[in-house]
Amino acid sequence: MSETKILASYVVNGTLAEIPGEVLREARRSLVNFMGCAVGGARDEAVDAAISAFRPFAGAPTANVLGRDERLDPLHASLMNGISSHVYDYDDTTPKNYCHPTSPIASALFAYASVNPVRGRDFMEAFIYGFEASSRIANCVYPTHYDLGWHITGTAGVFGAAAAIGKLMRLTEPQMIWALGLAGTQAAGVREMFGSMGKAFHPGRAAQNGYGAALLAQAGFTSGPRILEGPRGFSAVTTAGKFNLANVTKGLGTEFDLLVNTYKPYPCGIVIHPTIDGAIQLREQHGFAPADITAVRLRVAPLVLDLCNQQGISKGLQGKFSVYHGAAIGLVRGRAGVGEYTDAAVNDPDVKRVREGATATADSAVTEDQAGVEVELRDGRRLSVFVEQSLGNINKPLSDRQLDAKFRDQAVVNLPADDVERLIGLCWKIEELTDVGELVQAAVPQSARAASAGA
Amino acid sequence: MSETKILASYVVNGTLAEIPGEVLREARRSLVNFMGCAVGGARDEAVDAAISAFRPFAGAPTANVLGRDERLDPLHASLMNGISSHVYDYDDTTPKNYCHPTSPIASALFAYASVNPVRGRDFMEAFIYGFEASSRIANCVYPTHYDLGWHITGTAGVFGAAAAIGKLMRLTEPQMIWALGLAGTQAAGVREMFGSMGKAFHPGRAAQNGYGAALLAQAGFTSGPRILEGPRGFSAVTTAGKFNLANVTKGLGTEFDLLVNTYKPYPCGIVIHPTIDGAIQLREQHGFAPADITAVRLRVAPLVLDLCNQQGISKGLQGKFSVYHGAAIGLVRGRAGVGEYTDAAVNDPDVKRVREGATATADSAVTEDQAGVEVELRDGRRLSVFVEQSLGNINKPLSDRQLDAKFRDQAVVNLPADDVERLIGLCWKIEELTDVGELVQAAVPQSARAASAGA
Numbered sequence: 001m002s003e004t005k006i007l008a009s010y011v012v013n014g015t016l017a018e019i020p021g022e023v024l025r026e027a028r029r030s031l032v033n034f035m036g037c038a039v040g041g042a043r044d045e046a047v048d049a050a051i052s053a054f055r056p057f058a059g060a061p062t063a064n065v066l067g068r069d070e071r072l073d074p075l076h077a078s079l080m081n082g083i084s085s086h087v088y089d090y091d092d093t094t095p096k097n098y099c100h101p102t103s104p105i106a107s108a109l110f111a112y113a114s115v116n117p118v119r120g121r122d123f124m125e126a127f128i129y130g131f132e133a134s135s136r137i138a139n140c141v142y143p144t145h146y147d148l149g150w151h152i153t154g155t156a157g158v159f160g161a162a163a164a165i166g167k168l169m170r171l172t173e174p175q176m177i178w179a180l181g182l183a184g185t186q187a188a189g190v191r192e193m194f195g196s197m198g199k200a201f202h203p204g205r206a207a208q209n210g211y212g213a214a215l216l217a218q219a220g221f222t223s224g225p226r227i228l229e230g231p232r233g234f235s236a237v238t239t240a241g242k243f244n245l246a247n248v249t250k251g252l253g254t255e256f257d258l259l260v261n262t263y264k265p266y267p268c269g270i271v272i273h274p275t276i277d278g279a280i281q282l283r284e285q286h287g288f289a290p291a292d293i294t295a296v297r298l299r300v301a302p303l304v305l306d307l308c309n310q311q312g313i314s315k316g317l318q319g320k321f322s323v324y325h326g327a328a329i330g331l332v333r334g335r336a337g338v339g340e341y342t343d344a345a346v347n348d349p350d351v352k353r354v355r356e357g358a359t360a361t362a363d364s365a366v367t368e369d370q371a372g373v374e375v376e377l378r379d380g381r382r383l384s385v386f387v388e389q390s391l392g393n394i395n396k397p398l399s400d401r402q403l404d405a406k407f408r409d410q411a412v413v414n415l416p417a418d419d420v421e422r423l424i425g426l427c428w429k430i431e432e433l434t435d436v437g438e439l440v441q442a443a444v445p446q447s448a449r450a451a452s453a454g455a
Numbered sequence: 456m457s458e459t460k461i462l463a464s465y466v467v468n469g470t471l472a473e474i475p476g477e478v479l480r481e482a483r484r485s486l487v488n489f490m491g492c493a494v495g496g497a498r499d500e501a502v503d504a505a506i507s508a509f510r511p512f513a514g515a516p517t518a519n520v521l522g523r524d525e526r527l528d529p530l531h532a533s534l535m536n537g538i539s540s541h542v543y544d545y546d547d548t549t550p551k552n553y554c555h556p557t558s559p560i561a562s563a564l565f566a567y568a569s570v571n572p573v574r575g576r577d578f579m580e581a582f583i584y585g586f587e588a589s590s591r592i593a594n595c596v597y598p599t600h601y602d603l604g605w606h607i608t609g610t611a612g613v614f615g616a617a618a619a620i621g622k623l624m625r626l627t628e629p630q631m632i633w634a635l636g637l638a639g640t641q642a643a644g645v646r647e648m649f650g651s652m653g654k655a656f657h658p659g660r661a662a663q664n665g666y667g668a669a670l671l672a673q674a675g676f677t678s679g680p681r682i683l684e685g686p687r688g689f690s691a692v693t694t695a696g697k698f699n700l701a702n703v704t705k706g707l708g709t710e711f712d713l714l715v716n717t718y719k720p721y722p723c724g725i726v727i728h729p730t731i732d733g734a735i736q737l738r739e740q741h742g743f744a745p746a747d748i749t750a751v752r753l754r755v756a757p758l759v760l761d762l763c764n765q766q767g768i769s770k771g772l773q774g775k776f777s778v779y780h781g782a783a784i785g786l787v788r789g790r791a792g793v794g795e796y797t798d799a800a801v802n803d804p805d806v807k808r809v810r811e812g813a814t815a816t817a818d819s820a821v822t823e824d825q826a827g828v829e830v831e832l833r834d835g836r837r838l839s840v841f842v843e844q845s846l847g848n849i850n851k852p853l854s855d856r857q858l859d860a861k862f863r864d865q866a867v868v869n870l871p872a873d874d875v876e877r878l879i880g881l882c883w884k885i886e887e888l889t890d891v892g893e894l895v896q897a898a899v900p901q902s903a904r905a906a907s908a909g910a
Binding site: 045049050052054056057060073075148149150151181182184185188190191192193194195197198201202212215216218219220221222223224226227230231233234236237240 | 505511513515528530603637641647648652656677686687688692
């Protein structure tokens, strides 16, 4: 039995008709969330730098980059979409394997749809099968893979991009096996990049390289046939042998990881979210001013300090990996939007003072959805709260309307409000579109919408 | 102490004047060997497939691909050079870490030199510092990294390409730290690809992605600063914690891994070489015909069967990883050139019969430079030889003239004999060239030599 072959066959032969309605609904929500993040992040300096570096080497400018004026070839557009959609750490998460699953897949798909006519139904089909393939591979290698230090969003994501693009390209099963193999042998990205632009580079390269793997396979470029189960394949090599191959095929066609996808209310590491919730709750309940706060004590799951223990910070990006910053903005500002993760916000004197007065204790009795927040005030009072379920987790998901609000908050930075509303509407009805290119056109500034290929 | 910073500083500040003459000599030999392999492999179907897949997405065709008519952007040219130079498994090897070190570095450098004026001295300087950086990183993670299943040629090679291109681009030390970080977070390639085109893809992508990492760093795209020593960095993640960081800086500036570089006499897995030597010796000494051979018994180092145990094969590529095929061609043909690794040669009835009558025993008393070969003949005789040192190993290196002969044998497939001689001459005197572009022009067919950028 070859898990690679079984998964390739599933992706090649699967149809949208086999997908339950609730999975379709979650796929739509995933794409809405993705598009808001991509348009919202598109003007970040990381995207500027990547375009500046690669534009002189890009191919014919046929593909739109979501949220940008520039047009690039679709491989480079995939890269930029991946950076944009992940750069604020605001995209989706499947907590069971810590992937941010949609970015690598949808980044490639929207680039592909920008240069090829793609029906909405076909786009959705490719997205769902790509998502499930990617997530199953992540389940196979998680948790050892992640614990060793792999950024699983990139490493599992490149398979998803290859599967999704390969499906739109109508690869045969042998070609799909090659596409998965060539994707897996490009799987890369280490957590040492967290807190730098390198983190968002991972889903971008995953999108670009997965797309490239499908192109190579179509052209007859061969790979080893056992990327998943082979003794020198992705699973064994990236886990030092500690993986669970059964997770690739378990419940295939009946269980869908899209159903456990979640969307962040705050643009930072998801394990910080319960701390932020608690901080906001305390501020709302007690109405103290920043100057009243003399100390903050956090009680968090051990993983929080493993991932998000950054102290002595001065950059917005670092704030995304600082549970202390999360507590500080919740307590000082009562919110944690994109505006709380700028360099200016991190250096805001009130935020800085509260952050630097915060301490955290790892407690294995606290789950990753939970956090204890205690504030000590100038008048000696100690206020505390224990958050049992953070907003946005699988049991307390963002509603469709909350997703719309999140989308608007991000996208209005880059597009006029009317355009944002139209784009939101197109995302929700993506399956009905005759050509997803219409949606891509709606996701770029007016000036980039010329039908002809011109940079 | 940051090993990443120390290595970046070494690469940024090092000069050619500090390099001992014997190292310069070996660098020249490495480049001669590389160029023969690149031109010799340039028409392989793997390169055809990769060009077919990516050419529609490539940028302005400003860079020559070694040995080819097509021009591509320099990043895609780097990829193709890397595939060409490794596709016949004929490139160099540093046995201490099992890297094929030159391909990823020189593939990027010649693409860069095809579009930018580069003095021969500067090219050589960048090559040497890139080589040493890459090899030191390989020494840091070898052997666990390789044993787990990483194709170290690609994973260490991407650092070398980034360092070399970054040096030509005159990156600052902070930029070089980013370039190494962005290289390392793209390090990829698993040994499950061995026996497919995916293997040669690894040094190609390493060249392309290392070049890209240098471009990104120059444009201000940041990475984490501790790719080598960080707890979630390349070394720890790809070895499950079993690495030796001291090897990055040990003897820096006084010890050079170029001095232990070796060049293969046969285009296959290097651990098969002593077996081939023994088979050729037996045939030369005893003059038997293929039909005389009834059985072959091999005694080899355990690693040989780990790497090169392919049986029941039908493809030339598979032959490169079959110690049985190596024995068969030595016994049947008395040679092991490119022509012995075609599909036709693998299916040659004599070769096939002798191969399928061969068995191998792993013996831990046999080193990887040694092999025992025993042949049983129809008349009952048993002939045997034990090879103590295989041709091409560090103690029995190919001479400069043997390197020339190897170059000719490969390159005349793609270039006229006069052009091959001129190219060999230019490679040996590369440091004297005012512009290495002259050498690149000599390495492509006449039709591709137009000075203007046209595909």
